[in-house]
Amino acid sequence: MLKIDAHQHFWIYNNREYGWMGPGLESLRFDRLPQDLWPLLQASSLEGTIAVQARQTTGETAWLLELAEQHPFIKGVVGWVDLCSPHVGQQLERFASNPKLCGVRHVLHDEPDDRFMWRQEFRRGIGSLAQFDLAYDLLLFPQHLPLASELVARFPQQRFVLDHIAKPLIKDKILSPWDDDIRHLATFPNVYCKVSGLITEADWQAWTPADFRPYLDIVFEAFTPQRIMFGSDWPVCTLAGTYQQVYQLIDDTISSLSAGEQAAILGETAAHFYGVSSA
DSSP, X not given: OOOEEEEEOOBOOOTTTOTTOOTTOGGGOSOBOHHHHHHHHHHTXXXXXXXXXXXXXXXXXXXXXXXXXXXXXXXXXXXXXXXTSTTHHHHHXXXXXXXXXXXXXXXXXGOSSTTGGGSHHHHHHHHTTGGGTOEEEEOOOGGGHHHXXXXXXXXXXXXXXXGGGGOOOTTTTOOTTHHHHHHHHHTSTTEEEEEOSOGGGSOTTTOOGGGGHHHHHHHHHHHOGGGEEEOOOBTGXXXXXXXXXXXXXXXXXXXXXXXXXXXXXXXXXXXHHHTOOOO
């Protein structure tokens, strides 16, 4: 089986383009590159990764694709294009000619308008992805889940994956209304879910595996293992723990599942969803 980390980031830090690394995130303000990640993957017997955008620039998309050409363990790239641009088709043509581009993401949860994803120009951009066989990563907060259900219903042929289980309020132990909203989103068969970004939503200094159990139980019941994929969210995860702790959290959670279900979560689902191979 191909074991894949379905969600991580690379960057060369500068304070102009990474303004989101504000107070409390100082430990992230260093370059994070493939040579830093590869030993961590090997230590957890992972063979590849999906590199996900961290800046909303086409320049970063081009850079991530260059890294993927140089490092075969980068199996795919989820980049950024301006989905609201009338020229989005041209941007997609430029990048989709590279087989390593497997998806697109926009940082929806940072938009001041919670209904940004329902803008006509954004929906037009989403509608253009299918012709290039590209997936779309949903980066949301819990309040965006009802709108996300509307969006995925509008595009039943488009593959969507929810990043970080929509960042529920784990530190505060709040389940509702996230629980009902994520169950509703999971009723759409074109939506998958990444169990990623969990420990940074908990108490960074004092989290325990038990903190995540209520949330993971809901996600596993709603999506089933065939639509769930492991992601580390490295290096952001290092704010609250090590790469090995993140991997072990999920590996322990799925230990009672069948071998086939574990294989799906640890790589096969991501490979199928993003259309990547071991080559």
